Amino acid sequence: MGIVVQKYGGSSVATIEKIKKVAETVGKRKESGDSVVVVVSAMGDTTDDLIELANQITEYPDKRELDALLSTGEMISASLLAMALKSMGYDAISYTAYQIGMRTTGQHGKSLIEDIDGEKLRKSLTEGKIVVVAGFQGVNDEGDITTLGRGGSDTSAVAIAVKLDAQCEIYTDVDGIYSVDPRLYKNAKKLSEIDYEEMLELSSLGAQVMHSRSIELAQKYNIPVYVGLSTSNIKGTLIREVTNMNMESKPITGLATSDDDVAITVKNIPYNINSISNLFGKISSKRINIDMISQTAPIDGIVNISFTIPKGDLNECMSILSEITDKDNLSIDEDITKFSIVGIGMKTTSGVAGRMFKLFAENNIEVKLITTSEIRITCAIKTQDKLRAVKIIAEEFGL
Amino acid sequence: MGIVVQKYGGSSVATIEKIKKVAETVGKRKESGDSVVVVVSAMGDTTDDLIELANQITEYPDKRELDALLSTGEMISASLLAMALKSMGYDAISYTAYQIGMRTTGQHGKSLIEDIDGEKLRKSLTEGKIVVVAGFQGVNDEGDITTLGRGGSDTSAVAIAVKLDAQCEIYTDVDGIYSVDPRLYKNAKKLSEIDYEEMLELSSLGAQVMHSRSIELAQKYNIPVYVGLSTSNIKGTLIREVTNMNMESKPITGLATSDDDVAITVKNIPYNINSISNLFGKISSKRINIDMISQTAPIDGIVNISFTIPKGDLNECMSILSEITDKDNLSIDEDITKFSIVGIGMKTTSGVAGRMFKLFAENNIEVKLITTSEIRITCAIKTQDKLRAVKIIAEEFGL
Structure with a gap:
């Protein structure tokens, strides 16, 4: 034993x-x-x-x-x-x-x-x-x-x-890890297992089940972690390294959303590496966590840059920006929900992003910003579209 | 500093x-x-x-x-x-x-x-x-x-x-150490200083101001300890070694009472060292604290012994005693107040006990048991006599 x-x-x-x-x-x-x-x-x-x-x-x-x-x-x-x-x-x-x-x-x-x-x-x-x-x-x-x-x-x-x-x-x-927060999507399926990477992405994206550092540590030493209820025999979820993906594995394991961010757009920035690194350097020096970043292509040596930060840091960030540029160049979008899909199956399955964006377009869901990692796609959408987006994507990918 | x-x-x-x-x-x-x-x-x-x-x-x-x-x-x-x-x-x-x-x-x-x-x-x-x-x-x-x-x-x-x-x-x-608990005697005087020994006797006799082990430790290393209020400038009491007793020092520093004990009398015990040590040995082995002990002179090889124990230990003590002797030989007196006077002045002033017993006799206060140390006299009296005894003794010795 x-x-x-x-x-x-x-x-x-x-x-x-x-x-x-x-x-x-x-x-x-x-x-x-x-x-x-x-x-x-x-x-x-x-x-x-x-x-x-x-x-x-x-x-x-x-x-x-x-x-x-x-x-x-x-x-x-x-x-x-x-x-x-x-x-x-x-x-x-x-x-x-x-x-x-x-x-x-x-x-x-x-x-x-x-x-x-x-x-x-x-x-x-x-x-x-x-x-x-x-x-x-x-x-x-x-x-x-x-x-x-x-x-x-x-x-x-x-x-x-x-x-x-x-x-x-x-x-x-909670009785385990769900593909989607059941409060957002009542048909959400509980996962019998999930890979460390996927759990980490979901944790840092708003799924509050576990302390993300605990998952990093478990992954580093390859210790499987079971999550579930102590008070019943309902089977929970095992977090571990998932290696043997079979052909029928789903490309997406889970979905997470977060309403804690705000998007800022800075217009008319001279397109050179100094001015852009200066901008992000000053914000980071105040320990403000910049997340999604998107930049327009330069036109006449001028670019627009958008990015998200936690809502609580908005005032401080705006006061930094107003030192760098004119107020007219700044706009704030508080109507932001970060919508993420996560799955190590994305590594081997192409076209996941295409399926998602096609569904969003068909359903009139505006995508404001996009970032991706090897196993994750995150979009910033309007908060009012959140529940609809959850339902459409969960049904499409069988979450 | x-x-x-x-x-x-x-x-x-x-x-x-x-x-x-x-x-x-x-x-x-x-x-x-x-x-x-x-x-x-x-x-x-x-x-x-x-x-x-x-x-x-x-x-x-x-x-x-x-x-x-x-x-x-x-x-x-x-x-x-x-x-x-x-x-x-x-x-x-x-x-x-x-x-x-x-x-x-x-x-x-x-x-x-x-x-x-x-x-x-x-x-x-x-x-x-x-x-x-x-x-x-x-x-x-x-x-x-x-x-x-x-x-x-x-x-x-x-x-x-x-x-x-x-x-x-x-x-x-409390704003210091009093010669008598002010709840028992409203004219009680606060002491500006008190000797370690006196404080120890008073603490172990029911004056709850300080942990007695703290006083033993202070005495051992001769560390003066001040006791008082933090919230006012009222002067408290200094506990220290009092060496220079002058002629006008009072023989008694303080008085303490306790209602937490009960007296047991065991009659018809054969007068030999084995039976008596057996009796106390059995009680002590149960960690019952025997305090005041008095023994009658032997008549026909038989003695009676009385002693006090904490009230909470009465049942256990009685069950031990009923194994040793017949129930008819046991009597319990729950109407017991321990009344103690304490003062290092007793070492040099004779007649303190005599003055106390004379006053008790004149005032019809029955003394049931007596024990003494070099600086203390303790009597067991009836609880109903307590307040009267406090007043009489406090006035006699100017406490």
Whole structure:
């Protein structure tokens, strides 16, 4: 029998009753013969409540102290789960990031895992203990408590699975990964498996199921990750490397949308490499994330450039641009939905983009901007067209 | 300028507003030129709330996990206070017990401090930082989180003061140590100073102001401890070694009462050392704390023995005794108040006991049991006589 690392999210441990339920499930798994490590998030809204406390102290809490504060949420759920397991007769022990040497680098609030002291975990497992680890947290070289960012417990779980060469199971409040968000398209199909690359593209495009860094890590070390419900036998989704594409595989695995961006068009830019790199350099220096970029062909040495940025950065971006060019040259389009289709089948199937654009044209769906990667096509469309576009494409590609 | 260790109790940091108040007070002290270490308890009722959570999991929570759970309370208040200080422009840093190597030995829930990594504290102070330490917690040789028992933050503060050779100030919700609990005797006088020994006797006799282990530690290393309010300029009490007793010093410094005990009398015990040591041995083996003991002179080789135990242990104690002797030989007296007078002046002033017993006799106050130490006399009296006894003795000795 092997080692399994299970992660339970905040909604799975939101109440004492739910913690007892998780303890039962974990205990049964242990009885089946597996060695079990459990990674837990904070109970329900605990993290938000702690952030609220910090914001009552000051609008901009010190990031080191905020991490120290937030880390307590996972310590509480970890110790309670270990208590529940022990009260049911299982040998169990809870660990903080400190105690298992979960070393991190990088900034507070979004630290990156560097290494884990696997020996301590292995010793406890060898002693027959169920190990419960507080997720989301780490400790840096200065000995300060750090956190991994929202959803970071997924990454804690994958990192431990990598270290222990274990299976990884992420239990959450959805029963798996869907080809399309079921709230947008009620006939959406659940995927029995999905490739790391596809999941990464979907995560970064707005599918909120998993922390994208956890998928990068799983891909890097080729650790399959199961995502599903802990409370039922409904089969979830396995994220893994999908190599044996057969002829009948679909070219598209999933579809994601996001309404969080705005498009800016800058007109009458002199067409030379300096002026364009100057434009994007100044925006990037303010840590504003530029996404879709399109440029018209030069006419009389002049081009127009459009690009999208997160809505929250609009004011700052406009003030940078107004230093570079006249206000009359700037226009903003807030009626933007990013619409993406993803599938490693695109690598081997041609004509996917053509099918999509033909359908959009037939249905009067205006495409404002386009970007592509090897396994993804993203269009900016009008928000009002979103649900129609989802339905047309999902039906066309059998999602 | 020196180093000062200040401890703020749970009521002083019960709300965000109060934490900000404490930050102001601490900041001013830092500005006055002192290096400041602050030890905090958990906010308000946090510890009780966490215990309640654990009890919802199981009636008897695992002690290691309970310590891990409870330690989060002080981590929350420490990080919030450090945040508040930083937001006011002071350089500050919070530390957990782990981070300052607050090593403990002994059982979970009542661990004893063994040593502290003073270097980390000194380095932060040298850098001009205000250091905020989570009280009540430690870490044992296995790397497990431990706690020091109720009121343990007092002991954390004194231990740090010992390590840094610093002054120690305990801020609480009372304005100092009184000769008598003002709730029992409204004319009670506040003491400007009190000897360690006296404070220890009063603490263990029911005066709940301070964790008695903190006073033992302060006495051992001769660290004066100031106890008072943080929110006003009212002068508190200094606990220190009082050596220069002058002729006019009072023989009694304070008076304490406790209603938490019950007296048991065992009759017709054969008078030999085995049967008596057997009796107390069996009770002690169940960790029942036997306090006042009195034994009648042997008549025909038979003695009667009375002693007091905590009320909560009565049932267990009776079941032990019923194995040793017939039920008819056992009687219980629940109408017991322990009444104690304490003063290092008793060492040099004779007749204190005589004055007390004369007054009790004149006022018809029955004395059921008596024990004494070099600086203390304790009587068990009827609970209904308590307030009268307090008034009579307080007036006689000018408390």
